[in-house]
Amino acid sequence: LESCLFCQIIDRQVRGKIVYEDDRVVAFEDVNPQAPVHVLVVPRKHLSSLKEARAEDAALLGHLLLVAAQLAREHKLDASGYRTVINTGADGGQTVFHLHVHVVGGRIFHWPPG
Numbered sequence: 001l002e003s004c005l006f007c008q009i010i011d012r013q014v015r016g017k018i019v020y021e022d023d024r025v026v027a028f029e030d031v032n033p034q035a036p037v038h039v040l041v042v043p044r045k046h047l048s049s050l051k052e053a054r055a056e057d058a059a060l061l062g063h064l065l066l067v068a069a070q071l072a073r074e075h076k077l078d079a080s081g082y083r084t085v086i087n088t089g090a091d092g093g094q095t096v097f098h099l100h101v102h103v104v105g106g107r108i109f110h111w112p113p114g
């Protein structure tokens with residue numbers, strides 16, 4: 001989508017610090033990190049949020065989570081633990097409307113979230 005920031009990062013029209021990519025997903029560092037590690041994993045396919053995902057996207061969603069786990073492992077977060085977050089819609093706190101999984105770690109997170 002031409003108007004979508006994350007599509008523009010995927011297409012290299014906007015600079016992003018890309019840390020991983022394959023045929024289905026791209027991962028890059030969050031520009032405003034909320035923890036020592038803060039990476040966003042996004043599908044190349046533009047889905048504006050989790051609400052848009054359908055049964056045909058099941059394998060893609062699974063891959064998104066496996067890549068998130070792999071990136072956490074590479075950042076040495078397995079022993080300490082980490083958090084994966086998908087914000088959806090207004091009440092969920094979503095601000096960029098291209099589906100993304102946040103991988104945050106390197107500090108302690110609390111529950112319930114803010």
Ligand code: AMP
Nearest residue numbers: 016029030031032087093094095096097
């Ligand atoms: P969300 O609030 O879940 O929609 O998360 C959007 C995230 O995108 C926020 O954590 C922002 O800091 C991050 N973000 C916004 N613009 C950029 C950008 N140009 N490059 C990397 N991350 C960004």
Ligand code: ZN
Nearest residue numbers: 004007046098
């Ligand atoms: Zn997009």
